[in-house]
Amino acid sequence: MKERLARFLPCLQWARQYDRDAAGKDFLAAAIVTLMLIPQSLAYAMLAGLPPINGLYASILPLIAYALFGTSRTLAVGPVAVVSLMTAAALGPLFASGSAEYAGAALLLALLSGALLLAMAVLRLGFLANFLSHPVISGFISASGLLIALGQLKHILGIRAAGEHAPQLLLDLLANLPDTHLPTLAIGASALAFLFLVRSRLSPWLQALGFTPRVAGSLAKTGPVLALLASILAVSLLDLAEAGVRVVGAVPSGLPAFSLPTLDLALATQLLPAALLISLVGFVESVSVAQTLAAKRRQRIEPNQELVALGASNVAAALSGGFPVTGGFARSVVNFDAGAQTPLAGALTAVGIAVTVLFFTPLFHNLPQAVLAATIIVAVLSLVDLGALKRTWRYSRQDAAAMAATMLGVLLVGVEAGILIGVGLSLLLFLWRTSQPHIAVVGQLPGSEHFRNIERFAVVESPKVLSVRVDESLYFPNARYLEDRIAELVTRRPAAEHLVLMCPGVNLIDASALESLEAISARLHAAGIQLHLSEVKGPVMDRLSQTDFLAHFGGRVFISQFEALAELDPQTTRRAIGQRRNGLPFVHPQLQESDSEKRP
Structure with missing residues (x-):
């Protein structure tokens, strides 16, 4: 009292x-x-x-x-x-x-x-x-x-x-x-x-x-x-x-x-x-x-x-x-x-x-x-x-x-x-900014289990696994943008067999974004590509578990991107681990310009 x-x-x-x-x-x-x-x-x-x-x-x-x-x-x-x-x-x-x-x-x-x-x-x-x-x-x-x-x-x-x-x-x-x-x-x-x-x-x-x-x-x-x-x-x-x-x-x-x-x-x-x-x-x-x-x-x-x-x-x-x-x-x-x-x-x-x-x-x-x-x-x-x-x-x-x-x-x-x-x-500016989230194709840093933006670092990419990282929560303003961006990236990599969506920056997936994920999975499956998820946060996973998405999309949810690549393309993973990094990773020339919107 x-x-x-x-x-x-x-x-x-x-x-x-x-x-x-x-x-x-x-x-x-x-x-x-x-x-x-x-x-x-x-x-x-x-x-x-x-x-x-x-x-x-x-x-x-x-x-x-x-x-x-x-x-x-x-x-x-x-x-x-x-x-x-x-x-x-x-x-x-x-x-x-x-x-x-x-x-x-x-x-x-x-x-x-x-x-x-x-x-x-x-x-x-x-x-x-x-x-x-x-x-x-x-x-x-x-x-x-x-x-x-x-x-x-x-x-x-x-x-x-x-x-x-x-x-x-x-x-x-x-x-x-x-x-x-x-x-x-x-x-x-x-x-x-x-x-x-x-x-x-x-x-x-x-x-x-x-x-x-x-x-x-x-x-x-x-x-x-x-x-x-x-x-x-x-x-x-x-x-x-x-x-x-x-x-x-x-x-x-x-x-x-x-x-x-x-x-x-x-x-x-x-x-x-x-x-x-x-x-x-x-x-x-x-x-x-x-x-x-x-x-x-x-x-x-x-x-x-x-x-x-x-x-x-x-x-x-x-x-x-x-x-x-x-x-x-x-x-x-x-x-x-x-x-x-x-x-x-x-x-x-x-x-x-x-x-x-x-x-x-x-x-x-x-x-x-x-x-x-x-x-x-x-x-x-x-x-x-x-x-x-x-x-x-x-x-x-x-x-x-x-x-x-x-x-x-x-x-x-x-x-x-x-x-x-x-x-x-x-x-309004917040909605506009989050309606176009930063989406990066990532690859494995040589000699490590870390993955970074291919436009910023010298990384090892898998020819059959397309690793895509999303740096924003997924909700109704950016759901359609995600669909369009994934479609654009897939067309550039005809040899891809798997697409792993990295979600370390995703704190929310609302109903609109969930429908977009279902549409993305269906379109990728029609093109012969399997969708997977990695590094999904606990609260997001809890909400996904309450839906039938995980049971029907056909892919897997990996704890880490390294685990995903090791499972889907072990040869590339071994090659990346075996390489040594000499000094700092290569930095893309674009970084010499002031660009606060880019991510590592």
Whole structure:
């Protein structure tokens, strides 16, 4: 019973070994992350189209929920840029930004996201996130970062601009550029310069002054707080709000009231697709960060339990005036580097945010929106990796095409459309690639029992046994291709008496492929050639055993290709074994060209 409860509440596991040393490290990490999270929460709420206080609300109860249910010791949950952008993209066309209806819809969106994540956990559907390939996610995050940065320039310039995608935003910015508010531009540009300088230079400077790398790095993370305080002081002393500098304004004090979002069935149906995308993107981002950080300490996370934790966090956000949340990359790395030992560091961060909400929100009245925009721009530009497109293109043009399509979709069409385009193209390219599997004629390496591609190695071929290796699972998109390819190879070898289909790379043979194998066997038999199989994997063999194919095709299933050739053409096998290999096998000249599709 205790073990089952501990699996559902992972906090019970680390709580048993919790000591004073771990507590001290968690308190230090919580203090650093709290200072980082305060300006980010305010900024990401503005990015989501909500009042700044909602960002602080989304950084209290969700963090406590994750501390109870999460398996990562260092993942920092809360508002993040990409999910905030997706929230704005989903709600912007429906309601006026900042309105009560908009805030209520954000709560409902968080509730739907949490419910979907919990449902995925119950049904163990975490594998659905696998459909978001790394190139698609990378392209989506980079394009979203550029779109977010472009959208925040209006706050830096002090002008009005709107648009659902990059061309609209850019044209509107250019059209309103003559209305730039110079005091706002001065504050925004100064904040940008300061934040970029702090991010890139402050830590090395502090280390040069004698600070340890850890202390220097921690102090560098306080840059956004310093920019926030300095800008508030400047606006207050110079009365810049009266001069037209837009400020946050009155921020209510006190903890949020707990209430269930208004359950509007029609609105929930309309928001469901966006909630599903937010859930999947948030889950993939969180699990990727959590696994990376856990591996550094030789820890492990449980993805299905992470679904529970993130689902509970979003439900908590919906009940406490927030909006959709997930694990953030930058904050999690800071939490890790600051020495956090358990998820209690996140709960302590929530306490720090709660104290801020109770006592310090009046300080944010004169906080310029331009400084929050600068905070967002600096944060999201660190996520942009345009070089990934070039690196991916060199390795796989198909993956690069999916990445480029995602980026262009996000920038030119919209956030949700962009990721759907990327996922759709990835699946189409996968089907196209697997519809033409690599099929190689193989021969025996001299002096060994190994078989390799005749186009790559100097091998011994049997005149009477045609050995064909298939490097892909056999299913409906490639079943006909296999038939055509086998027919083509047979016509080139009129002396062949046997054809052995090597299946070391075949993990599945579906019903369509089974019919193709039956058709291939019948056609070969009519041509005086017997079909055999070799190196069939256990699960595939189990499924074949449930059919009458093995009883009727007339051939044999060999454990290895060497056994097949030794049985069907022992003379060639002995000749190959007797030969010596001098040095490395001969490599076909085609290998001098870049061709990632060829197999050994």
